[in-house]
Amino acid sequence: MGVFWNRLRSLFRNGRLDGELDEELESVFQMEVDANLERGLSPEEARRQARITLGSLESIKEAHRDARGIPWLDNLRRDTIQAVRSYRRTPLFTGVVLITLAVGIGFSTFVFSLMDGILLKPLPYPHAEKIVRLFRNVESPFYLREFASSLYLEDRANQPDSIEAVATFRQSGFNMAGSGEPERSAIGRKILLDNKPFEIIGVMPEGEDLLDGSSYQLWLPLDLSARPAAQRLTSMDPLYARIRDGFSIDQAQAEVDLWAARMRRTYPGVKEELGLHIEPYFDDRFAEAETHLWILSSAVALVLLLTCVNVAGLLLARGSRRGREVALRSALGAGRSRLVVQFLTESLLLAVPAGILGLGLSYLALQTMRMWSPQGLPRLDNVTLGWLELLFAVSLALVSCLLLGLGPALRDSRARPMTALKQSSLTSRNGSWISREGSWMNS
Amino acid sequence: MAEDRMNLLQGTLDLLVLQTLYAMGPMHGWGIARRLEQVADERIRINYGTMYPALVRLEQRGWIRAEWGASENNRRAKFYALTKVGRERLESEKRDWHAMAAIVDKVLE
Numbered sequence: 285m286g287v288f289w290n291r292l293r294s295l296f297r298n299g300r301l302d303g304e305l306d307e308e309l310e311s312v313f314q315m316e317v318d319a320n321l322e323r324g325l326s327p328e329e330a331r332r333q334a335r336i337t338l339g340s341l342e343s344i345k346e347a348h349r350d351a352r353g354i355p356w357l358d359n360l361r362r363d364t365i366q367a368v369r370s371y372r373r374t375p376l377f378t379g380v381v382l383i384t385l386a387v388g389i390g391f392s393t394f395v396f397s398l399m400d401g402i403l404l405k406p407l408p409y410p411h412a413e414k415i416v417r418l419f420r421n422v423e424s425p426f427y428l429r430e431f432a433s434s435l436y437l438e439d440r441a442n443q444p445d446s447i448e449a450v451a452t453f454r455q456s457g458f459n460m461a462g463s464g465e466p467e468r469s470a471i472g473r474k475i476l477l478d479n480k481p482f483e484i485i486g487v488m489p490e491g492e493d494l495l496d497g498s499s500y501q502l503w504l505p506l507d508l509s510a511r512p513a514a515q516r517l518t519s520m521d522p523l524y525a526r527i528r529d530g531f532s533i534d535q536a537q538a539e540v541d542l543w544a545a546r547m548r549r550t551y552p553g554v555k556e557e558l559g560l561h562i563e564p565y566f567d568d569r570f571a572e573a574e575t576h577l578w579i580l581s582s583a584v585a586l587v588l589l590l591t592c593v594n595v596a597g598l599l600l601a602r603g604s605r606r607g608r609e610v611a612l613r614s615a616l617g618a619g620r621s622r623l624v625v626q627f628l629t630e631s632l633l634l635a636v637p638a639g640i641l642g643l644g645l646s647y648l649a650l651q652t653m654r655m656w657s658p659q660g661l662p663r664l665d666n667v668t669l670g671w672l673e674l675l676f677a678v679s680l681a682l683v684s685c686l687l688l689g690l691g692p693a694l695r696d697s698r699a700r701p702m703t704a705l706k707q708s709s710l711t712s713r714n715g716s717w718i719s720r721e722g723s724w725m726n727s
Numbered sequence: 728m729a730e731d732r733m734n735l736l737q738g739t740l741d742l743l744v745l746q747t748l749y750a751m752g753p754m755h756g757w758g759i760a761r762r763l764e765q766v767a768d769e770r771i772r773i774n775y776g777t778m779y780p781a782l783v784r785l786e787q788r789g790w791i792r793a794e795w796g797a798s799e800n801n802r803r804a805k806f807y808a809l810t811k812v813g814r815e816r817l818e819s820e821k822r823d824w825h826a827m828a829a830i831v832d833k834v835l836e
Contacts (some may be wrong), residue, residue, distance in 0.1 A: 290787040291764065304805075305779070308756065311804045312775065315757040318800050344776045524825030 294352045305348055313338055317536035359622070363629040371633070377602060381595050382696060385638035385684060388591030392646030393649065393669075393677045395577070395584045397650060401667030404575050408488075411526065412566050416533065418450070418523035418540070421559030431520035435547060438516075442546055446531035451520035454506065472610070477504070517551060524565065530642060537562045573663075595688060624690070631689030639681030643669065646677070728786040732772050740773075740781045742824055748791060748809040755796075755804035756782065782807060790816050 313334055320330035338344070351359065370463055371378040409415060420432040437450055439444055462475035470484045488503065527536045544559050566642065610623060657664055733821045735743075747762050748754060754762065760773035790813030798804040809817070 287787050291754045294787075309775070309779075309803045311755070311798070312757040313800050315755075315800070316797065317806070318802075319761075338775055340776070344779055347776045348783055352783040585796070661807055 288354075291352060291354050291358075293723055295354065295358055298353070298358070301352065302345065302349075305345060309341060309344065330611050335592040338625060359625065360671065366626075367630040369635050370630075370670060374602070376596060381598055381634055382638050384591050384640070385634065385681075386641035386645060388588050389639055389642030389672070389677055389680045390649065391587050392641075393642055394646035394649040394653075395580045396676050397646065397667050397669055398580065398653075399577055399672045400672055402663045403570065403577060404463070405663075405666060407566060408674045409478050411529070413529045413564070414448075414529070415565045416525050416536070416562045417561060417565045418525055419561045421561050428520075429561075432523045433547075434511075434519040434521045435516065436523060436543075436550065436560070437521065439543075439547065442543060444526055444536070446539045447537040448526040450523060451525055451623060453503075455500075455523070458502070460502075469545070470697045477502070486627065499695070504725070509626075513719055523560075525562075527562075527644045533562055533564065592684075592687070595684075599688060627689040628685065629689075631685040634688065635685035638675050638684070643677050644674070645675070657682040732770055735773075735777070736772055740777060740818050741785060741826075742817075744778070744781060744785065744807075745790065745809065745820065747812060748807060749814065749817055753796075753806040754795075755798060755806050757797075757804070759807065775809035785813070788816075789813070 298428060316334035317327075317330045320333050321327065324332065333493055418432050418436070419429045420427065422429055443450065445500060458477040459479075460475060460477055461479075462473070470487060474481055475484065476482070482504065525536075529531065540560050540673070558700075614620075614623060636655050650667060650669065653667075656665060741775055743763055747759050747766075751758075751762060754776065756775070760775070760778060763773050765769060782791070782793075786793055786807075790810060791807050792810055793805050793807050795803060796806045
């Protein structure tokens with residue numbers, strides 16, 4: 285632990301430690317020269333021999349740095365500094381890439397959050413795919429097909445095997461007394477509705493207004509027996525049913541047809557209104573949303589494609605300039621893996637801020653969408669930027685980082701230094717960078 | 728002379744440096760290298776690219792400590808000295824080395 289701490293500390297004192305090592309190596313060099321002079325060598329030869337004995341000062345320093353510090357962390361630090369410097373030299377390039385990436389990531393995350401919240405997150409009903417709506421078979425435009433005879437709710441005795449349960453609900457208003465904030469601790473509390481006592485037995489999950497798109501504050505059991513007998517034959521309700529496991533919709537439809545025929549015989553007065561047609565409920569509800577979302581997803585694919593093309597183009601333009609630098613670095617002994625790590629660090633420095641920016645953008649888009657709350661997108665309250673969305677944005681950022689960094693890295697690190705340097709000295713207008721850096725190589 | 732020089736066995740340099748400092752007292756880097764080559768009848772060659780990292784490692788572990796001082800020729804030099812921990816460590820490293828050498832010998836015989 286102490287050793288690790290020392291190493292970490294030494295990273296932040298690199299300048300001072302390097303200076304100290306320089307001084308130390310200088311003194312070793314002088315001692316070597318002194319010893320050579322004592323052996324009777326000429327001053328010039330003494331220095332030459334000493335230089336041979338010591339070997340490359342740079343590689344001693346490099347080994348020293350690696351031993352005293354944490355090499356990968358030190359490299360990371362140096363890569364980061366270098367990358368930040370190079371990005372600041374080209375603010376336009378950096379800005380354009382950053383914004384392009386952020387828009388790409390933001391838009392995709394936004395659409396992903398919609399997909400996830402609306403289509404992918406399971407519905408809060410067990411076996412939601414088995415829930416159907418029972419529509420009335422009516423030809424006449426004067427009747428609503430959404431309401432069917434309430435007699436089906438009562439006729440439990442003849443209910444087909446394929447139908448597990450039939451249900452309905454009605455809207456109404458109450459005067460409420462007592463506190464009823466929707467929270468878990470409310471369970472067991474008593475409240476008064478129209479002066480009748482009720483006990484809260486559960487709290488519905490937030491944002492799930494699936495049955496008809498309205499939001500309800502309270503759900504009460506419906507007491508059919510409370511209905512006046514005269515209303516029984518004419519009463520209509522929206523009917524929902526759950527198909528029993530192992531039965532298909534067609535089987536259920538066939539059985540329901542029989543049920544309806546029997547109902548017609550029992551209650552001749554109700555006639556044609558007793559025919560029923562089964563339709564999967566959520567398929568119907570989500571068909572439109574799915575279409576919208578697929579259109580959005582295609583747009584996302586397009587945006588991402590454009591993002592990649594844009595950024596790739598920018599990088600390509602920059603790459604020709606980078607070629608020289610890479611060639612020089614590899615000529616100075618930077619290994620291929622070292623160069624690849626450098627490129628990845630560079631692109632990570634773009635991808636991470638772009639990912640954060642993108643998350644912000646997708647949050648704004650989601651807020652706008654909520655305010656606008658378009659028709660045809662149910663469950664919008666259920667759409668959130670949760671862990672999954674964060675993961676999505678992070679993965680997009682990382683993948684784009686890999687694509688951005690690895691491409692140029694593999695291309696450039698393969699280049700033969702000599703060829704690249706020769707080429708660039710022909711094409712480049714200012715060779716000052718190389719000659720400036722080159723000056724210490726002679727020392 | 729150069730032909731029969733041997734490469735230092737991996738990991739032995741630390742032990743040799745500790746022993747040198749124990750036997751000779753505080754020394755600078757150049758002195759340690761010369762001393763080791765001398766004791767080995769010039770049959771090993773100390774590479775500074777290996778020795779300086781070793782010195783830094785030993786210093787970070789607290790087995791040696793470094794101080795600037797003046798050399799015999801009145802040159803400013805960094806002197807390395809064995810610490811108390813280093814001396815204890817040298818004992819156990821020596822034991823380990825002898826044990827290991829004995830095993831290798833036994834296998835080779």
